[in-house]
Amino acid sequence: MKKKIEVLRADKTAKEGEDIKGCQDAFKTKNNSQFAIADGASTSFFPKVWADMLVENFCEHPNLTEKNWIEWLQPLQAEWLQSVTERVQKAKNEQNPCWIEYQNGLNLQKAGASTFVGLQIKDHSAEIAIIGDSCLFIWHDNKFVESLIYKNSSEFAKDPSAFASLARNNTNVKPVFIDKSFEEAQEIIYVLATDALSKWILDNIEANKDVLSDLLNIDFEQLISDARKSTEIKLKNDDVALIIVKLSNLKTKIKKNYACLSKLFKQKNTVKK
Numbered sequence: 001m002k003k004k005i006e007v008l009r010a011d012k013t014a015k016e017g018e019d020i021k022g023c024q025d026a027f028k029t030k031n032n033s034q035f036a037i038a039d040g041a042s043t044s045f046f047p048k049v050w051a052d053m054l055v056e057n058f059c060e061h062p063n064l065t066e067k068n069w070i071e072w073l074q075p076l077q078a079e080w081l082q083s084v085t086e087r088v089q090k091a092k093n094e095q096n097p098c099w100i101e102y103q104n105g106l107n108l109q110k111a112g113a114s115t116f117v118g119l120q121i122k123d124h125s126a127e128i129a130i131i132g133d134s135c136l137f138i139w140h141d142n143k144f145v146e147s148l149i150y151k152n153s154s155e156f157a158k159d160p161s162a163f164a165s166l167a168r169n170n171t172n173v174k175p176v177f178i179d180k181s182f183e184e185a186q187e188i189i190y191v192l193a194t195d196a197l198s199k200w201i202l203d204n205i206e207a208n209k210d211v212l213s214d215l216l217n218i219d220f221e222q223l224i225s226d227a228r229k230s231t232e233i234k235l236k237n238d239d240v241a242l243i244i245v246k247l248s249n250l251k252t253k254i255k256k257n258y259a260c261l262s263k264l265f266k267q268k269n270t271v272k273k
Contacts, residue, residue: 005245007035007245009220009243016237025040025240026038026039028056037117038052038054039134041162044162046083049080049112053080054163063120064177077166088102111165113164115161116130119190125182127178128178129177130149133156133160134193134195134198139191140188161174182247182250188250189247191243193240193241196235200233201215
């Protein structure tokens with residue numbers, strides 16, 4: 001039986017009291033095989049534009065590796081600079097009071113920055129690319145397996161690494177690339193989440209809460225609203241992006257492969273006799 005891939009949830013929301021148009025988190029899925037989230041750093045220059053470009057590009061060109069990531073970013077960086085330059089000119093033409101601030105940012109060569117998680121599902125494994133404090137969580141057969149790359153909630157206290165929209169700002173950047181086999185499970189659930197939600201998920205896991213059930217069964221906006229108001233494990237009021245992907249029928253296929261190999265082995269032994 002062919003493995004089944006489902007997107008159970010893909011959504012985002014802005015900080016409480018803010019318009020979704022200003023949300024600096026981004027997500028994108030394509031063909032039930034490419035999935036990406038990004039969190040534009042609010043202190044950087046036009047972070048929303050950069051985060052949107054990262055997730056769009058990954059879903060179109062998902063072969064992002066340890067060897068090619070600098071080259072993978074280059075056309076995006078040129079596109080970002082062109083887009084931002086056009087936006088600054090538009091603001092100036094419309095006499096937007098912000099245009100001087102924007103122009104100063106361009107003159108000073110400020111960069112956009114964004115954390116990122118990219119997940120590509122292949123025949124027998126998942127290829128994962130991560131930078132910063134957006135995380136990916138893995139459940140096998142409803143049992144939590146691990147979180148990537150942050151392992152516990154205390155790690156969110158440090159300044160995260162990020163992809164920058166200017167090449168010179170990526171000198172000391174080290175994204176993480178991981179291949180994960182999923183042959184040992186009948187069902188796998190991957191959860192991609194930006195930083196605030198990732199920390200909340202880890203807080204719940206550390207408290208032995210069934211957070212996966214909440215993520216799957218509670219309406220997204222209600223889930224975020226309730227978590228922000230919680231007196232137990234509180235979700236920070238921040239932009240949030242979330243993708244949940246389910247893979248099933250995995251063991252069935254593998255057992256059939258083993259059965260075929262066993263049959264061939266027996267046939268070979270019979271011929272030798």
